[in-house]
Amino acid sequence: MIGPSSQPASSRRAYVNADIVAPAQGLSGRGGVLIEDGWILAAGPKVTRETVGSGAAVIDCAGLTLIPGLIDMRVFTGEPGTEYRETLASASEAAAAGGVTTMIVMPNTLPVIDDAAIVDFILRRARDTALVRVAPMAAITKGLAGEAMTEIGALKEAGAVAVTDGTRGVASANLLRRAMTYAGDFDMLVVQHVEEPTLATGVMNASEIAGRLGLAGIPAMAEVIMLERDLRLVELTGARYHAAQISCRHSLEVMRAAKARGLPVTCGVSIHHLSLNENDIGAYRTFAKLSPPLRGEDDRRALVEGLADGTIDVIVSGHDPQSADTKRLPFAEAAFGAIGLDTMLSAALGLYHNENMPLARLIEAMSSKPAEILRLDTGRLEAGAPADFALVYLTRSWTVEDEVLRSRSKNSPFEHRTLEGRAVETVVAGRSVYTYPR
Amino acid sequence: MTSSQRPQPLFKSPHLLSIGDISPFEIVALLDLADTYVEVSRQIDKRHAVLSGRTQVNLFFEASTRTQSSFEIAGKRLGADVMNMAVASSAIAKGETVLDTAMTINAMHPDFLVVRHPSSGAVELLAQKVGCAVINAGDGQHEHPSQALLDALTIRRRKGRLEGLTVAICGDVLHSRVARSNIHLLTKLGARVRVVAPSTLLPTGIGNFGVEVHRTMAKGLAGADVVMMLRLQLERMTGAFVPSSREYYRFFGLNEEKLRLAKPDALVMHPGPMNRGIEIDSSVADGVQSVIREQVEMGVAVRMAVLDALSRNMPGGGNG
Numbered sequence: 001m002i003g004p005s006s007q008p009a010s011s012r013r014a015y016v017n018a019d020i021v022a023p024a025q026g027l028s029g030r031g032g033v034l035i036e037d038g039w040i041l042a043a044g045p046k047v048t049r050e051t052v053g054s055g056a057a058v059i060d061c062a063g064l065t066l067i068p069g070l071i072d073m074r075v076f077t078g079e080p081g082t083e084y085r086e087t088l089a090s091a092s093e094a095a096a097a098g099g100v101t102t103m104i105v106m107p108n109t110l111p112v113i114d115d116a117a118i119v120d121f122i123l124r125r126a127r128d129t130a131l132v133r134v135a136p137m138a139a140i141t142k143g144l145a146g147e148a149m150t151e152i153g154a155l156k157e158a159g160a161v162a163v164t165d166g167t168r169g170v171a172s173a174n175l176l177r178r179a180m181t182y183a184g185d186f187d188m189l190v191v192q193h194v195e196e197p198t199l200a201t202g203v204m205n206a207s208e209i210a211g212r213l214g215l216a217g218i219p220a221m222a223e224v225i226m227l228e229r230d231l232r233l234v235e236l237t238g239a240r241y242h243a244a245q246i247s248c249r250h251s252l253e254v255m256r257a258a259k260a261r262g263l264p265v266t267c268g269v270s271i272h273h274l275s276l277n278e279n280d281i282g283a284y285r286t287f288a289k290l291s292p293p294l295r296g297e298d299d300r301r302a303l304v305e306g307l308a309d310g311t312i313d314v315i316v317s318g319h320d321p322q323s324a325d326t327k328r329l330p331f332a333e334a335a336f337g338a339i340g341l342d343t344m345l346s347a348a349l350g351l352y353h354n355e356n357m358p359l360a361r362l363i364e365a366m367s368s369k370p371a372e373i374l375r376l377d378t379g380r381l382e383a384g385a386p387a388d389f390a391l392v393y394l395t396r397s398w399t400v401e402d403e404v405l406r407s408r409s410k411n412s413p414f415e416h417r418t419l420e421g422r423a424v425e426t427v428v429a430g431r432s433v434y435t436y437p438r
Numbered sequence: 439m440t441s442s443q444r445p446q447p448l449f450k451s452p453h454l455l456s457i458g459d460i461s462p463f464e465i466v467a468l469l470d471l472a473d474t475y476v477e478v479s480r481q482i483d484k485r486h487a488v489l490s491g492r493t494q495v496n497l498f499f500e501a502s503t504r505t506q507s508s509f510e511i512a513g514k515r516l517g518a519d520v521m522n523m524a525v526a527s528s529a530i531a532k533g534e535t536v537l538d539t540a541m542t543i544n545a546m547h548p549d550f551l552v553v554r555h556p557s558s559g560a561v562e563l564l565a566q567k568v569g570c571a572v573i574n575a576g577d578g579q580h581e582h583p584s585q586a587l588l589d590a591l592t593i594r595r596r597k598g599r600l601e602g603l604t605v606a607i608c609g610d611v612l613h614s615r616v617a618r619s620n621i622h623l624l625t626k627l628g629a630r631v632r633v634v635a636p637s638t639l640l641p642t643g644i645g646n647f648g649v650e651v652h653r654t655m656a657k658g659l660a661g662a663d664v665v666m667m668l669r670l671q672l673e674r675m676t677g678a679f680v681p682s683s684r685e686y687y688r689f690f691g692l693n694e695e696k697l698r699l700a701k702p703d704a705l706v707m708h709p710g711p712m713n714r715g716i717e718i719d720s721s722v723a724d725g726v727q728s729v730i731r732e733q734v735e736m737g738v739a740v741r742m743a744v745l746d747a748l749s750r751n752m753p754g755g756g757n758g
Contacts, residue, residue: 212458332558
């Protein structure tokens with residue numbers, strides 16, 4: 001993974017008097033972080049104005065919460081191919097504004113990230129243009145066509161952190177079995193979009209609302225069937241497996257059982273599925289057209305519970321920029337996807353403010369957990385770790401409007417909503433890449 | 439009604455997008471007004487001037503013969519200038535989106551846009567962006583409000599009421615905008631609605647639509663006052679939703695034998711175009727209980743009423 005390098009990191013600085021939340025290090029309470037040359041020298045309660053000495057610039061963070069920089073495991077950009085929707089640079093601005101210091105970008109680009117040269121292109125473009133760290137997942141199958149596996153070994157060497165077909169599930173059980181077996185030799189994580197494609201031909205959740213709106217439905221079982229099949233393949237192959245997003249309560253049962261059996265499996269959920277439900281589609285709002293679809297309120301509540309009890313490992317934004325040409329269309333014709341880098345942290349804080357979700361669990365699910373699954377050295381606040389962190393004003397409310405969003409596309413399902421809490425400063429490799437007027 | 443009288447407002451919304459959005463009072467007012475236009479249409483001189491100077495554009499993104507000509511005749515009888523645009527063949531083929539097409543036409547200052555589109559919700563999307571009255575002439579599998587109004591008018595004129603009647607809607611409810619609009623309208627006006635279809639042609643959650651659900655014609659038609667057949671699209675019959683047209687006809691096609699299960703004076707209705715020998719037998723479609731041709735006549739009257747009612751909400755209109 002390559003970090004931003006356009007400026008040298010400043011010399012020794014100390015962020016003190018903050019409320020630190022770094023669950024992987026067991027940090028919770030008043031403390032600070034001392035950094036130098038892009039690395040953390042010390043973190044915790046002992047880092048104070050008095051202890052850091054005169055050699056460090058001191059930044060007082062009274063009233064703010066200091067968290068590890070967030071790692072977003074599911075980000076789509078338009079680079080290469082549809083740069084008018086989003087570039088790595090514009091996505092990274094949205095990320096920085098949302099406290100995200102590492103974006104894992106998906107291979108669904110033009111051309112597809114299915115070749116080591118394209119992995120290399122992404123890493124170089126990110127190094128030269130992006131404000132935050134970027135690492136790609138590469139395709140499992142060439143051209144995302146679901147037919148032949150990619151050069152998983154070469155992709156890993158080039159810097160891909162996992163393989164996935166992004167928005168597509170690998171339909172062929174035999175192909176996925178081989179890819180899992182082969183990926184296992186390289187200790188490569190296999191990430192799957194869990195949706196059985198012949199069942200998932202609709203455009204929203206299969207429900208009474210879909211029936212009333214006259215829209216074709218996608219049953220929750222389309223997800224459960226694919227997930228159950230994949231977990232049996234994990235049993236067969238022993239591969240490390242991550243379900244990119246789950247959206248319904250049945251999938252939670254399946255994941256709980258698989259983890260209880262000791263399988264090397266993890267799963268994610270998008271912030272939208274934790275915060276919204278199918279009612280948010282209202283009168284055909286295409287910004288709420290997501291894949292997997294938003295489900296009912298029972299499912300949303302179950303997902304919140306599943307996150308709280310750790311059945312769900314990570315929260316992702318699922319950031320997927322779409323513009324007027326793909327969203328200002330009749331619902332069935334519009335593209336799936338919503339942007340989320342700008343709003344993931346704020347929407348997650350909504351769960352803390354309104355649904356009793358422990359702050360530590362939220363931060364863990366967006367920092368140290370994805371780091372652990374992807375084997376990254378970020379996502380932690382301790383001596384020797386990269387200086388990636390964010391300062392958060394927990395009760396600062398702001399309203400999601402086009403002019404505030406940093407993403408080049410504006411397809412946020414939270415548009416016009418007021419969210420409570422946001423990042424006010426984001427630091428990547430010791431460099432402040434975003435500040436919000438405090 | 440003469441033009442010297444100041445007509446009453448009938449309608450809250452500037453558009454007619456769905457029956458789901460309008461109140462029972464508005465429905466009854468529209469039906470009452472439509473009754474007067476039935477008489478007008480039966481006179482030798484059918485011309486009225488209530489829409490004189492108004493421009494009506496029929497914007498059809500999906501082919502239609504009867505609905506489009508019905509709206510065209512309705513507009514012309516009321517004195518509007520009517521233009522038909524079949525978009526399926528022109529702009530869309532060049533990659534233009536619905537909204538682009540609508541905005542282009544909107545810039546020509548029509549007073550009414552009558553829109554049909556193959557996607558659910560498309561007409562509503564368009565109505566948010568244009569400055570004229572929009573009438574939904576069918577959006578995907580969502581709604582077809584003027585069809586439900588004309589069906590209600592037909593029933594009310596024959597039976598004298600809607601309240602308390604048992605109406606069986608039979609066939610491809612899943613893909614039918616006619617069924618959805620009729621379910622809304624008939625339940626709002628107090629009719630008992632049954633849907634009769636194989637489970638593969640019923641929408642998810644139909645049990646919560648306020649209707650009785652039946653999977654056999656024997657149960658669904660028993661004692662019905664009205665039997666409303668739906669068109670089965672040819673592409674649904676090839677194994678994806680039902681195994682074949684002959685199997686469908688055997689279990690769900692309306693013939694004289696099945697019709698005898700309904701009340702002796704039950705009305706037979708069909709929104710057209712019919713697949714004779716698939717969902718309905720010719721002997722029934724053309725029989726004494728059939729009001730299918732009357733539905734077409736009521737269609738013009740109902741659309742005249744809708745255009746008149748919406749024009750009253752316009753600047754310079756009856757209430758303007």
